[in-house]
Amino acid sequence: MSNDPLTVPQPRPAALAINIVMPERTVHIGPFSSEIDRDEYARRLRRAMLSTAHPDGTLLGSVPHTPDLDGVDHLSPTLTSDPYTLADLIDAEPPGDGTGRTFPDVFTRLTIQYGHDRGIRLYENALAHTREEQAHADHFASHVDGCDRILELTGSANSDMAVARKILDDIKDAEWGGDGELSHADYADAVATLDDIRRQLRAVERIVTAFRREAESYRVEHAAAADERQQRREQMRGEKAAKSA
Helix, strand or coil, X not given: CCCXXXXXXXXXXXXXEEEEEXXXXXXXXEEECCHHHHHHHHHHHHHHHCCCCCCCCCEEEEEECCCCCCCCEEECCCCCCCHHHHHHHHHHCCXXXXXXXXXXXXXXXXXXXXXXXHHHHHHHHHHHHCCHHHHHHHHHHHHXXXXXXXXXXXXXXXXHXXXXXXXXXXXXXXXXXXXXXXXXXXXXXXXXXXXXXXXXXXXXXXXXXHHHHHHHHHHHHHHHHHHHHHHHHHHHHHHHXXXXX
């Protein structure tokens, strides 16, 4: 049997982690593949604590990574840069109350991982996506409301044109009787104008109805996406609360 150390199976080093021990909760961050990575993350955490709210008495400790440890919040040292996923994580966080009870929050973790400037950009980009689907749904809902108002007005105008046509018919004499009466030529011009207005109103109604149908389709699509995102947020909050219990 060869004594070459390159051929002898070496024990796999245990994964490492950091515990953040606070009065009301403990956060377990890991795994780290090396002491260098863990110590650098801890250094950045301590630096973040100088300018970030956290509970009095917060302590950091280096520990083995224990993914099945109960009664703690498990966090990965790495966060995605995808704005939609970050938006879900941000929305799943409980609102801050100035006590630092959410330390380290998504903002802090982003600046630790990506550096201050890029971390801020990623966070702000994610914030822009937190309500994107609902904003789109509201946008298209305003189009639908506008179309409904236009159709209401054109419908009323069409009815008014029909009434005007009837009045024209009532005041028209069968035979031209001279001054003070509506001539056949003027009557014909007025009727043609009213009919043309009604045709144009119907054309507007067709255009607006088609646009409304499309806007309503987009509204429903984005409203469903917003509902789905909200359900994911509530599920994440519930899972986080259960782990902290």
